[in-house]
Amino acid sequence: MARRGETIELAVLGLLHEGPMHGYELRKRLNLMLGWGRVLSYGSLYPTLKKMLRAGLIEESAPTRTPVSRRPRITYQVTPAGTLEFERLMSEVGPTAWEDDNFDIRFAFFSSTDMEIRLRVLEGRRTRLQERLERVQGQLSMTQKEVDRYAAELQRHGVESVEREVKWLSDLINAERGVAHPGPHERTTGEQHDDLPEDQHEDQHVPPAASPEVPATTARLAGPAAGES
Amino acid sequence: MARRGETIELAVLGLLHEGPMHGYELRKRLNLMLGWGRVLSYGSLYPTLKKMLRAGLIEESAPTRTPVSRRPRITYQVTPAGTLEFERLMSEVGPTAWEDDNFDIRFAFFSSTDMEIRLRVLEGRRTRLQERLERVQGQLSMTQKEVDRYAAELQRHGVESVEREVKWLSDLINAERGVAHPGPHERTTGEQHDDLPEDQHEDQHVPPAASPEVPATTARLAGPAAGES
DNA sequence: GGCTGCATGTAAGTCGTTACATGATTTA
DNA sequence: TAAATCATGTAACGACTTACATGCAGCC
Known part of the structure; x- marks a missing residue:
């Protein structure tokens, strides 16, 4: 149980939480995300998506009406079961969570825990x-x-x-x-001071x-x- | 041809050039050498040794008479064919040589090229x-x-x-x-000066x-x- | 009218690990 | 005498990758 291979699954679930996506895009985001070395292949991704679909973790979303009708592409989104599974995986604190291959993707979604x-x-x-x-x-x-x-x-x-x-x-x-x-300064929490008046439009993340x-x-x-x- | 999996082969050939060794020891040296992440398993090493034996790259050496007769262990050494193969592999300058998995082991044996x-x-x-x-x-x-x-x-x-x-x-x-x-000094080659009079017994490497x-x-x-x- | 990029898939193969099986030898 | 370490192997499985197959869409 849970050796590896859940790595891709976790990554897919995590990415789909940012909105529906199709396989091709998923792959690009994934390669960018943990692109240090490995480049995920389609032969690996698509079967995983099928598997997750069968397991009810994801489902096809309405055929995303992009302006012009592109080639029919299958857009996926997470199901409630998928969200649950994502949370379960992200809550694991055992060795699997900090293994070389798993750690990176886990870390990338740290905001969710x-x-x-x-x-x-x-x-x-x-x-x-x-x-x-x-x-x-x-x-x-x-x-x-x-x-x-x-x-x-x-x-x-x-x-x-x-x-x-x-x-x-x-x-x-x-x-x-x-x-x-x-250090000696005793700054307990970060109070922001207003030098560096950069753009603060919508900084959920900054x-x-x-x-x-x-x-x-x-x-x-x-x-x-x-x-x- | 030469995809990967020659990695272990190369490593074995390289290590055996430092003297005959048996599988167990080979594994230890290997894990120490590129032990950053991967730990080579026996299920991987022993079959490779068998394969290399069949290919004539290595051969069993005389049953190393260590003082007391330990458990019969198979000590391998490189054959001339093995040396040739090692040199061939080390001379490769294509992408295979600098792939993530291959580079480290190549580098470790750089002295041989x-x-x-x-x-x-x-x-x-x-x-x-x-x-x-x-x-x-x-x-x-x-x-x-x-x-x-x-x-x-x-x-x-x-x-x-x-x-x-x-x-x-x-x-x-x-x-x-x-x-x-x-810098400005124009030191073309390293001439050693005799401050730091450390031990210079046999410094092939230092x-x-x-x-x-x-x-x-x-x-x-x-x-x-x-x-x- | 051919090339590149988007998009989805499948089959076969590679490379290696895990788990199992076995047994000797040293050390506590 | 039990545990750890040395030592060698095999079978089954896992997780990918490669290579193949297909086809639309936009650009030059």
Whole structure:
């Protein structure tokens, strides 16, 4: 149960919550969303859509009357059952949630869960990465002798990347907790001050600007936990 | 031809060039080598070994007389044909060489090729990553409106990671070219000066120390292109 | 009148993992 | 003597990808 492959399902459900979409568009959005490496193929997406249709998680919506009648395309939307399933998947806090392949898509839809879940997933992933680091560094110190220059450089770069990822997660965790920064200033919550008078037309998503001492990620995602539906 | 799956084959051939090994050990070394995410399973390794044995790329070596007779374990070593195949694979400069899954293992054995190949692979990979960046950033600027905070942060982090990777590759390319640094000093090749009188017992691998202005990667891998067999 | 982009699908194949099965050897 | 680690394998399955097949629509 729930090994992988629910990844696509989750992604589809999440994307369809932003409005009805057809397969082709879904694929484009998906590739953009987690396009780092993998590019989802039609041979993978369409069967999944069929499966989800049969399972009653999604349904065909009225044949979207775009101005001119384009080629008949099948537009899908989520059913109540689909919404339920989405929420169930997003509430998972076990290892599946922070596995390499699952984490990204989960994170992308983080706005749909509450802070508690988010924290657990973020911390779970961080712990996982730290375990990896320790394991590799442990073995590294043992065999450190006869390593090739390039192999060593690859190793070093790998460690550095994971360390950076851990840092990123830590910043996110702090941001979730509302910890602006651990500095002396004691800024508990983000009150927006009106320098940087950027456009504030409809900013559901744009977090309030923060002072420059605050770590970048915190500055971007902090604020009074807005974003819940 | 040569899609993937030659990845394991290449890795095995490369590792066995450091001396005979049995499956179990091979797996450990492999997991350590490219253990960032994937952990190679036995169900994958052993059949590959059998296949390579049948293909004549490797052969069982004399049952390694370790002091006490352990459980009978099959130790493999490369055949001349295997060496040839290894060299052929390492000489590939096409896309297969810089694909996500292949690049790492290729890089780990870079010492076995000459600079020309290394440069082509490094540049190929860099170009590939830059294409990805451009594509994503292009699409990003188009749809930049209605993006969720978390989705946006994921995007940002992804871009940053890839940019960092590109930087890493650029440093490596410069190091290959013998470019110490683009500064005013005009240090063409690395002559080692005798401050830092560390142990120099058998340093096939340890590059000479360089001045602190030199980018880290360059400092680590530069030097008079030693390492070829 | 052909090419490119939109749009949907299917069949076959690849690559690898999980889970299972087995057994020796060292260590607590 | 039980557990962990070493060591080798196989069968079944999973999750994709590739390659193929089809067809409309707009542009040059």
